Amino acid sequence: MKFGIIVFPGSNCDHDCYHAVKHVFGQDAEYVWHKDTSLKGFDCVVLPGGFSYGDYLRTGAIARFSPVMNEVTAFAKKGGLVLGICNGFQILTEAGLLPGVLMRNSGLKFICRHADLKVENASTVFSSSYKKGQVVSIPIAHADGNYFADDTTIKRLEDGDRIVFRYSAPDGQVTMDANPNGARANIAGIVNEAGNVMGMMPHPERASEAELGSTDGSGVFESILKGFLT
Amino acid sequence: MKAKVYVTLKKGVLDPQGKAVMGALNSMSFAEVKDVRIGKFMELELNAASKDEEEKRLREMCERLLANTVIENYRIEIEG
Numbered sequence: 259m260k261f262g263i264i265v266f267p268g269s270n271c272d273h274d275c276y277h278a279v280k281h282v283f284g285q286d287a288e289y290v291w292h293k294d295t296s297l298k299g300f301d302c303v304v305l306p307g308g309f310s311y312g313d314y315l316r317t318g319a320i321a322r323f324s325p326v327m328n329e330v331t332a333f334a335k336k337g338g339l340v341l342g343i344c345n346g347f348q349i350l351t352e353a354g355l356l357p358g359v360l361m362r363n364s365g366l367k368f369i370c371r372h373a374d375l376k377v378e379n380a381s382t383v384f385s386s387s388y389k390k391g392q393v394v395s396i397p398i399a400h401a402d403g404n405y406f407a408d409d410t411t412i413k414r415l416e417d418g419d420r421i422v423f424r425y426s427a428p429d430g431q432v433t434m435d436a437n438p439n440g441a442r443a444n445i446a447g448i449v450n451e452a453g454n455v456m457g458m459m460p461h462p463e464r465a466s467e468a469e470l471g472s473t474d475g476s477g478v479f480e481s482i483l484k485g486f487l488t
Numbered sequence: 489m490k491a492k493v494y495v496t497l498k499k500g501v502l503d504p505q506g507k508a509v510m511g512a513l514n515s516m517s518f519a520e521v522k523d524v525r526i527g528k529f530m531e532l533e534l535n536a537a538s539k540d541e542e543e544k545r546l547r548e549m550c551e552r553l554l555a556n557t558v559i560e561n562y563r564i565e566i567e568g
Contacts, residue, residue, distance in 0.1 A: 316556055323553070352556065359558045364504050406501065406559060440502070 259486045260286040262300035264330070264346075266321045267292065271307035271343065271461065278463040279304070283479050292324035302339040302482055303330055305346025307399070307461060317360060317402045318348035327353055339383060339482060340455040344400055347447075347457030356450055356457045357415070358407030360400075364440025368401040372472070373438055373460055375446050376426035379419050382449050383485040384456040387477040393430045394423075394474035396460040398438060398446075403459040405441035405448075412443055423447035423458055489534045491546055492565040495555045496527035530554065539566055 261279045265272045272289060280287040290297065292310075297303060310321035321327070327349075334340045334355055342350040350356045363369060372395045377388040388394065407415070415421050423446040427436045432444045439459075447458030462475030497503050506524040513521040536542035546564045555562040 315553070319553060319556065359556055361501075361559065362504055364502070366504050366508055404504075408558075440504070 259301045259483060260288070260299055262288055262290040262297055262303045264290050264303060264305050264326055265292060266308065266310035266324060266345075266349075268310040268312055268321075269306050269308035269345070271345075271463065274461070274463045275304050275306045275343070278466045278479060282467050282476075283483060285483070290326060292321065292326045294326050295329060297326075297329045297333045297338070300333075300338070301486060302341065303333055305330070305340070305342040305349050306463075307344030307346060310345055310349065313402070316352065317345060318350075318352040321345075321349045322352040331355060334450070334455050337452065337454050339485075341384065341478070341482070342455075342457040343461055343463065344403075344459055347459055348402065350455065350457045355455050356448060357411045358405055358445075358448075360402050360459070361404040361406050361440075362402050363400070363404050363438070368399075369403070369438050370399040371397065371438075372465075373398045373446070374426050374428050374436065375423040375460060376430050376432060378421045378424055379449075381419075382422055382453050382456065382481070384449065384478055384481050385422050386484055387480040391430060393426060393428060394477065395465070395472055396462055396475045397464045397472075398460045399464075400439070400459055403439040403441065405439075405443075405445040405459075407442060415445070415448055416443070418451065420449050420451070420453075421445055421447075422449055422456060423460065489536045489539070489542060490567040491532045491534060491542070492567070493530040493532065493546065493550060493554055494527060494563040494565075495530070495550075495560050496563075497525055498559055498561055501559045527560075542566060
């Protein structure tokens with residue numbers, strides 16, 4: 259399977275994603291500069307974390323107009339797999355590939371720590387290696403992870419079973435206490451209606467091998483591979 | 489031609505920055521402050537011939553980039 263890791267000016271988790279895909283999971287991986295205009299040959303495109311364009315104006319607002327984003331949109335419309343992590347999630351919402359917006363954390367601080375997540379939907383191509391209801395610990399590192407969407411959109415996400423991960427307590431209880439950033443409905447990760455685009459604030463690539471202290475994030479990559487090979 | 493663009497949070501969207509500033513003002517004995525909402529102010533210099541035409545284009549700039557209409561409203565003022 260061939261992964262394209264998009265590199266925007268200010269991306270800083272591109273190497274982590276490349277390492278996870280290439281060295282931990284043994285797949286083909288290539289960096290794609292944000293000015294490139296082709297995604298030919300890629301099976302999955304990853305928008306990594308970071309601070310594209312310094313988060314100027316709003317997170318992801320300027321990166322969303324990078325030349326490669328036309329291709330990412332076309333790729334997604336054709337059913338290609340797109341995974342946006344952290345800043346990648348923010349870019350996908352700005353681009354309209356996912357609904358809602360990531361606002362400043364309710365506590366105003368940058369948060370960098372492990373977060374417990376409840377797997378709400380284990381039947382997406384990004385989460386099929388997990389079990390429904392399973393709690394995984396994956397690092398978050400963001401100042402703007404406070405997911406917001408209007409009531410209609412939240413209901414549509416709930417009804418369509420499109421919330422993949424929610425911030426939870428270690429026992430799987432979804433409570434406000436377990437919500438690090440004020441995200442509505444404790445949303446940590448969602449998929450689009452077709453199920454081929456996922457955005458998540460936590461960093462699965464940072465929890466993809468034992469050396470990193472957790473392999474709880476591996477499931478995201480294993481799910482993608484499993485879906486591709488079957 | 490100059491234009492001013494004001495981007496503000498929609499009603500009902502929580503503004504944690506505004507809340508923190510309000511808390512600070514209250515603790516500085518400005519007890520009369522009941523709410524603070526923080527927005528953005530942008531000044532644009534334009535090479536434009538017609539005010540009407542430019543207003544249309546400024547709207548497009550706001551819709552596409554300057555504001556995120558999921559959470560923000562915008563207001564445009566054109567000078568001269």
